[in-house]
Structures are given as C-alpha cells and as structure tokens.
Amino acid sequence: MTYTMWIILTASLVGLSCGLIGVYLILKKQAMMADAISHTVLLGIVSAYLVTQQMTGTAMLVGGILAGLLTAFLVQSLNNLKVQHDASLGIVFTTLFAIGVILISTSVGNVHLDVQHALMGEITFVPFATIDIPLIGAVPKATALLGLVLIVVIFFIIAFYKEWKITSFDPALAASIGIPVVFFHYLFMTLVSITTVASFDAVGAILVVAMLITPAAAAYLWTDKLVVMLFLSGGFGVLSAITGYWVATWLDTSISGSMAFATGCIFFISFIFSPKHGLISKWVRPAGVSEEQGI
C-alpha cells in the first residue's frame, strides 16, 4: 500500500469507529461526555507511559480505559453529591486533563509525546511507525490499533444491540426488567475511551470530538431507524475522512482539521436538506403536518 492509501485508510477507520460510537453518545445525550473523555484519556496515556516506560498500543488502551472509567465514575460521584451534571463534568475533565498536561511537560518531556501532538494529532506521521502482522505484513501501528478497536466496537454493538437500544431509550424500564444498566454505562464509556485512544495519533484529543459527535448528529436528522442511523453515521464519518484528506492535500493544510471541518459541512447540509427535521422541509411542509409533529 502506498503512503497515501495508509493515511486514507487510517482516517476512514477513525471516521467509522467514531461514527458508530457517536450514535449512542447522541441518543444517550452524552455528547459532552465524549469531550470530557477525549481530554482525560491524555492523562491515561501519559500515566501508562510513565509506568511502562514505552508507548505500546496495549499500554495506551489500558491507560485510556482506566482514565475514561475514572472520568465517568468521578462525574457520577460529584453529581450524586449535588453538583450539577455539567459542572461535575467540567470540573472532573479539566482537572484530570491538567494533571496530564503537567505530567507531559515535566517528566515525559521530549520523549515521543508532546501537547501539540496529543491535542491536534499528526496523521501524516502515522505510516512511519509500523509493526509486522502475520499474513498482512507491515502495518502502521495506529492503523492496526484502529482496526482492532473497530472490531471490538462492532462486536459489542452487535452483541448487545437490544441492550444498547433499551438502556438509551428507557433506562428505567431496562433496569426494571433486569438489564444491568450501570454495567452497560461503564461498558459504553470503555468503548468511548478505546475509540478515543485509537484515534489520538490521527486526529488528536480535540478533533476526535468532532468525529464522534457531528456525523452522528447529522445522521440523526435523516432517519427514524436506529440501524439506518448507525450506517449513515459510520458512512458520514468515512466520507468526512476521505473528503477531508483530499481537501487538505489540495489546500496544503491540516488533514485532521479538514476532516473535522468536513463533518461540519455534512451536518450543515443535513440540517438544511434532511426530509424530517431539515429547514427546507419545515418551510415546505404544510402547516397541518408540522403541527401534528409538535406535540
């Protein structure tokens, strides 16, 4: 595979995994949680580096998962102590992120991790660090990690499809019929964390939020079916990744920035043209119909 192909593949994997996970973030109304976790995962990665003294995929995943779970747990605990949900979120993630930044700029310093890279990602470097995978050959580390995470994400989405649906739609009913809602909450946070960790090299902590939220928010505008929303969101993610790449090479600018910008454009187009919730359909639709909807 060529250098360009690897980059496009990596970007598409980011778009796909983030798009799938994003659907449930939107439906559970936890978009801000993605923002929080994308930042605190940094602390997890730095801590993993400090403990193991190397930057392996496994260590990063484990560190990221722990940081993500810690975030979810602390937000919940603060919230139980009467701090408002959004305030708890703000307090927890900025604090953990700050610790991450301090650790990076003191101890880890110039070893492989810098704040700039962690925040913005650098997908153009991705193809240089490769590992050998049996049967496939040399694959960029970040791409391999993303592939693995995508498989895990798809596995859990399919295996617990109805549990995700019911815990997102009606957690009280779910709990009353014996579905372990809390377990699924933390499992979901784990999936958000690994997706974020795997996307770090490519798009960084800030833009991964765009990849998580925007394609799913756009997909939400087009359909009334959860399955369709998953496909659309994943598709929008990949589409953003590819167009983002071409725009970036054409204008000679940041690839991750262009990818995130592409998700914004897709959302904007959806917002105007979507048949259900779009601006145009609202103007065109006869008054009686829209009244019936606004109950």
Place this chain on the structure above:
Amino acid sequence: MAAAVISVDGLSASYQKNTVLHDVNFQVREGTITAIVGPNGAGKSTLIKTMLGLHPKLTGNVRFWDDAFKTAKKKIGYVPQRGSVDWDFPTDALDVVTMGLYGKIGWFRIPSKKHKEKAMQALKKMGMEAYAHRQISQLSGGQQQRVFLARALAQDAELYFMDEPLAGVDASTEKAIMAILKELKSRGKTVLVVHHDLQTVPEYFDHVLFLNKKVYAHGETEKVFTKDNIATTYGGDMQWVGKGDQYVIQSTSH
C-alpha cells in the same frame, strides 16, 4: 383473604439529604387496583422507583409474593411517567412495545417473529395497530401513553406499576386505558396506579393509598376515600369548591 402481593415495611428514601419517603408501610392484596394519590412532589413516583429498586432505599423492606424484587421482577411490569423518555428516539411504536419483552428474550438474541407478533397483539389491544410503524415522535400524547400501556401488556406481568397513565389523555383514551385495567383486574392481576384526578378515584379504583412523604391512609376506597383523608394528605394546598353534591378539588400548588 387473598395473599399479599406487595408488602412494604418501614420504607424510607431520600434525594441527597432531602427525605421524600418516611416510614412507609402498606400491603396490597392480589387482584386489586390501587390508586396512589397525593400532591405534586409527594413522592409517588419515588415510591414506585424505590420499590422497583430504581432508586436506593434508606431503610425498610419491600417484598413481592414474599420474595425480594430480584426474584420477582419477571412478574412485574412498569409504566414510567410519559415524560421520562425521549420521544425523538429513532424507533417506532412496535419497537417500543417489543422492548417490554427484552427481559424474556435473553442475551445475544434479537426479537423473533413470535415476539413481534406478541407486541403487535398488545398494540391491537390498545387500538394502536395502525400506528405500529409510526415514528414515536409523530404520535400524540395520548397515543404515546397507549404505546406505553401496550408495552406493559406485552410484558404479561402479574403486577403492574403505572405512573400517571391518565395524565394528559383525552376521554376516549382514558376509557380505553381504564377498560384494560379492569380487564387486568378481572384476570387476577394486581395494579398500582399513580393518579391525579381525585374525582374519578371512586369510579376507577377499589383501593386508595394516600401518600405525602408518609402514608396518610390506605384501604378500600369506600372506607378511606373521605374528605378528611384528602384534606390531611393535601394539607393547606387544598381549596374546596362546592358544586351541587359533587365536589371539585383544586390544588393551589399548580
């Protein structure tokens, strides 16, 4: 005397430091329909949630058929307040009803044709089969309530908890829902309903539980549904407006 389906002993619960249920005791017999009444914020929803383990209890004990909730939950159906879910969720009426069966379907399996048929029957019962494939945000409030009821019916439980199933529905939906409740009762099921319209209590329910943080009265409607009990439960919030031999009760806290 029929066996006690529910027995609640010394139950209390709170949100942070704010105690909203205080030493609640009562028993419910099989095959009865009980109205849970009390002013807004009385803790009616909290009582149901606490009994079903959806909200932690501080003290006390709740038993269903002499078993803990965990053992009994397959026989219990719950209809939450309509406002508790997001009706913009991408799903249709039939799918929502099918969710009532998820506990029976089991892990790693998707709903089969049989489950869908069962859900469809429940929708039919509520007169909603024409709306089976309608996105749920495009249903009226009353239709959404019927979908929730259908979901509970599909669960095929022995004991039902319903949180304000008649809130904001029109007369015909109210009739349809009450007909279903009567039918459940005639099949020996037990139903507890949070209810706001005091005027219809004697007509619809055979038992009443007056709740305002604690239980003010509980028993057969004919015996306990008295002006006195209503006045003490609703406290200073009540105004009495005489209107022939019917009385109209208004809560000033609205």
